[in-house]
């Protein structure tokens with residue numbers, strides 16, 4: 001197990017900001033992942049496990065503790081659709097293999113960056129599917145007891161871009177592997193694709209009538225490539241703000257002033273609004289600081305085009321939050337985790 005000192009975290013996150021980690025370890029096996037946890041415990045230092053760093057941001061001060069990059073591999077899919085993968089596997093590789101084997105359940109989550117371990121933390125979602133929909137259980141190291149435990153889907157307490165790994169029990173668990181229950185689609189069998197408008201429209205545009213799982217994956221990839229910046233070329237963390245949820249009453253008041261404000265039903269009493277629309281309508285699309293600012297094709301994504309640092313990013317997101325609040329009285333919540 002190699003231990004690096006003062007490794008710059010900007011090289012390990014897709015936003016490309018972040019100062020040095022006191023210690024930085026790459027874990028290639030579950031054994032090394034557990035050893036890294038023991039190393040931090042021995043030194044009495046805080047531990048952060050990261051995957052591809054596509055939903056985490058470190059400040060310019062870096063991290064005065066141990067950062068472990070999870071690179072543990074392992075993929076097992078049986079004929080009943082039970083898929084068990086180690087947490088360092090690349091998420092999209094896993095989706096690709098499950099689609100190639102004709103199992104449905106993950107295809108709408110194609111092309112999302114990151115690792116399998118990062119997926120349940122944020123309960124990733126896109127085009128009508130969420131990680132929680134097919135997740136059966138998680139094997140994790142309980143850092144309080146040092147034991148390996150199995151958590152059921154229910155125990156993970158999933159909700160919109162949230163789970164116990166993010167809020168309630170942050171740092172309690174290191175996810176080692178994730179098991180999904182997928183659905184086999186036999187040839188000739190009608191496949192119930194995710195019910196999501198823009199995805200259905202894309203398939204119509206592509207002149208595909210009875211889409212297969214592979215067609216859905218390809219359509220999702222086309223849609224994503226057309227509007228999201230590739231983080232390996234333009235640093236970003238995907239959606240920077242969550243889409244806010246407001247009461248139906250608040251929405252009807254907003255509609256009086258902004259008749260074209262888009263929204264969709266989140267529950268019988270709530271609407272989910274579009275942060276991208278709020279940013280654009282508040283006149284923030286052109287706002288930037290040292291090359292950090294909204295992506296022109298999708299304002300919800302903040303890109304770092306000129307090697308800006310965390311300080312620049314903070315100026316940008318605080319200005320956006322304040323302006324959106326001043327205009328709409330809506331508080332925008334940040335989606336990626338910021339480690340201070």
Ligand SMILES: Cc1cc2nc3c(=O)[nH]c(=O)nc-3n(C[C@H](O)[C@H](O)[C@H](O)COP(=O)(O)OP(=O)(O)OC[C@H]3O[C@@H](n4cnc5c(N)ncnc54)[C@H](O)[C@@H]3O)c2cc1C
Nearest residue numbers: 051052053054055056114115117118119124125175237238
């Ligand atoms: C261009 C782009 C598009 C995106 N699109 C979407 C999208 O459509 N939908 C969506 O939901 N997200 C999206 N994201 C966000 C991101 O890709 C996901 O949240 C992804 O699952 C993060 O995985 P990661 O391995 O990069 O996690 P990291 O960013 O490395 O870590 C994220 C969090 O998970 C924790 N973590 C990571 N691995 C483990 C582990 N093994 N055990 C315990 N905790 C762990 C970290 O400590 C941190 O708190 C997008 C990001 C980008 C850059």
